Amino acid sequence: MNNERPDPSKTTPDNTDAGGDDDSKDDFRLVALAQQGDMRAYDALVTRHRGRIFAMIRNMTHNEADAWDISQDVFVKAWQALPKFQAKARFSTWLYRIAHNAVYDWSRKRRIESVGELNDEIFERDRIDPAATTTPSASEAPDAALGHGELRIKIEKALAKLSPDHREVVILKDVQGLAYKEIAEVMECTLGTVMSRLFYARQKLQTLLKDEYDAR
Amino acid sequence: MNTTPDETTLALWLDDELTGADLAAVDAWAAGRPDQLEAREENRRYKAALRAAVPASVEPPSPEFFNARIARMIETSADAAPAAARERTVEVPVWLSPRSWFMPAAAAAGMLLAFWIGSNTGDPRTPAMQAGAQPDVYVPESGVNAEWLAAEDKSGVIVLTGVSAIPDTTDFSQTVYLPMPREIDRTAGQGRDSGIR
Numbered sequence: 103m104n105n106e107r108p109d110p111s112k113t114t115p116d117n118t119d120a121g122g123d124d125d126s127k128d129d130f131r132l133v134a135l136a137q138q139g140d141m142r143a144y145d146a147l148v149t150r151h152r153g154r155i156f157a158m159i160r161n162m163t164h165n166e167a168d169a170w171d172i173s174q175d176v177f178v179k180a181w182q183a184l185p186k187f188q189a190k191a192r193f194s195t196w197l198y199r200i201a202h203n204a205v206y207d208w209s210r211k212r213r214i215e216s217v218g219e220l221n222d223e224i225f226e227r228d229r230i231d232p233a234a235t236t237t238p239s240a241s242e243a244p245d246a247a248l249g250h251g252e253l254r255i256k257i258e259k260a261l262a263k264l265s266p267d268h269r270e271v272v273i274l275k276d277v278q279g280l281a282y283k284e285i286a287e288v289m290e291c292t293l294g295t296v297m298s299r300l301f302y303a304r305q306k307l308q309t310l311l312k313d314e315y316d317a318r
Numbered sequence: 319m320n321t322t323p324d325e326t327t328l329a330l331w332l333d334d335e336l337t338g339a340d341l342a343a344v345d346a347w348a349a350g351r352p353d354q355l356e357a358r359e360e361n362r363r364y365k366a367a368l369r370a371a372v373p374a375s376v377e378p379p380s381p382e383f384f385n386a387r388i389a390r391m392i393e394t395s396a397d398a399a400p401a402a403a404r405e406r407t408v409e410v411p412v413w414l415s416p417r418s419w420f421m422p423a424a425a426a427a428g429m430l431l432a433f434w435i436g437s438n439t440g441d442p443r444t445p446a447m448q449a450g451a452q453p454d455v456y457v458p459e460s461g462v463n464a465e466w467l468a469a470e471d472k473s474g475v476i477v478l479t480g481v482s483a484i485p486d487t488t489d490f491s492q493t494v495y496l497p498m499p500r501e502i503d504r505t506a507g508q509g510r511d512s513g514i515r
Binding site: 141144145148149152153154156157160161166169170173174177178181182253254257258261272273275276277278279281282293294297301304308 | 389392395
């Protein structure tokens with residue numbers, strides 16, 4: 103998160119009409135060009151969406167290097183599946199769905215590979231230097247670091263303690279700002295399931311954060 | 319709205335997802351319920367705090383390389399172009415159609431030309447080699463002699479004499495790249511050849 107660059111071109115369903123804004127129109131225009139094989143148009147799409155996809159995956163994996171690789175895989179898979187994309191959903195929602203599947207595959211593969219090997223999860227997350235980075239990244243502005251650094255670390259620790267489904271629904275809803283309906287599409291479940299997961303995830307998250315406040 | 323909204327509608331209202339008439343109806347219902355209004359405000363504060371601390375968008379490290387690597391992965395993959403582009407129908411002239419008379423005729427002409435070239439081309443070796451003469455061998459270091467030994471099958475061996483011994487202290491790992499098995503696996507299986515780790 104040292105390289106925070108909020109994308110002003112992105113909007114959330116909280117304050118816009120999902121799928122009807124100018125950004126979505128631009129996406130559809132670029133998608134149409136990319137579907138004809140225009141790599142420059144696809145490169146523009148990657149540039150527009152890489153920040154959100156990378157942030158979502160990094161929050162899910164808690165590993166910047168893996169998030170870097172998985173994000174790229176997402177865009178390669180999206181390119182390969184681009185002919186199947188239809189303008190029924192926002193392009194970003196479609197990308198989130200591919201990212202959801204990629205993270206699921208990554209976590210499943212990681213579980214398989216970790217059998218019989220040294221499991222790095224045995225190390226307590228609290229003992230890992232939160233300032234350590236595995237890839238080069240630009241420094242956060244000093245004022246932003248002071249303002250958000252501690253709270254961010256606490257929230258990230260709390261998010262890490264949630265189950266993957268609960269963590270994802272919080273990230274998609276409360277961080278990425280997707281609508282309930284979009285989250286249901288991404289996670290391939292019903293609207294009721296999304297609401298239920300979010301309800302319990304928020305409760306647990308607030309409890310975890312309250313505990314950390316009380317501990318200080 | 320006099321009736322209590324269902325759970326789904328209420329959840330949408332709490333998360334500011336309702337619009338138009340639906341929003342107005344629930345707003346009217348909640349007007350006399352400070353607990354619901356407070357719950358919505360609390361939800362807004364929670365989300366604002368979360369979004370302030372955890373950004374929704376973070377540029378990946380080395381963003382230009384990020385894009386370039388994606389482009390390279392796409393180019394090197396079998397799906398170098400989306401299926402829609404691959405499946406585009408292009409107007410092909412009749413005389414270039416594989417089913418026309420042109421392709422078999424062109425193939426036959428090509429075979430005849432290749433046969434003629436093969437039967438009229440001489441020995442590619444130099445005249446000196448054909449005569450059995452030794453080729454000139456140049457060595458880059460003075461005091462080193464090179465001797466050409468011709469074999470019966472027209473191949474040859476060059477024997478160098480006077481070359482100084484290679485010191486035992488020479489570290490070949492500094493001059494030769496020896497990929498580790500793990501690196502080979504990662505490159506072949508995952509396409510993870512980045513040097514950023």
